Amino acid sequence: MxxxxxxxxxxxxxxxxxxxxxxxxxxxxxxxxxxxxxxxxxxxxxxxxxxxLGDLLDNPVIPDSVEQLGKQFKHLAPEQIEMISEMVEVMIRHTTTKE
Missing domain, CATH: 1.10.260.40 (lambda repressor-like DNA-binding domains)
Known part of the structure; x- marks a missing residue:
């Protein structure tokens, strides 16, 4: 760092x-x-x-890019956050099933 x-x-x-x-x-x-x-x-x-402490913790540290997204979410309406959440879920399912 x-x-x-x-x-x-x-x-x-x-x-x-x-x-x-x-x-x-x-x-x-x-x-x-x-x-x-x-x-x-x-x-x-x-x-x-x-x-x-990331290397010492059981849970991985959230990358900076994800933290930045979280900060941007604060400015979105609940339905926008829901839409993004659904898009991420679809993307995860799509990439998981191809592996």
């Missing part, structure tokens, strides 16, 4: 007010951040805790 945001470990460490070595240890799995540092990292990267 840090790299996708175009940040070096040094830049992230400065924004989180910690040592860059500590950030590199966290990223490599050699160290765990405190809860407050973890929240700082989430805020600096502009992401949610569940996204960063």
């Amino acid at each position: 840090r790299k996708s945001k175009g940040l070096t470990s040094e830049q992230l460490s400065e924004l989180c007010e910690v040592n860059a070595v500590h950030i590199r240890r966290i990223e490599s799995g050699g160290s765990l951040p405190s809860f407050s540092l973890f929240l700082k990292i989430c805020n600096v990267l502009g992401t949610s805790a569940d996204y960063l």
Whole structure:
């Protein structure tokens, strides 16, 4: 996530007010951040805790594109959301039966 945001470990460490070595240890799995540092990292990267913990969770993390769709759904009428939901169901059935 840090790299996708175009940040070096040094830049992230400065924004989180910690040592860059500590950030590199966290990223490599050699160290765990405190809860407050973890929240700082989430805020600096502009992401949610569940996204960063995705590899550790039983449920897969929802891709950003799906989250964006969810945000767009807030502006739709209920019948529009129902129509999209039905379209997705048809698409899933169609792709599932072909596999």
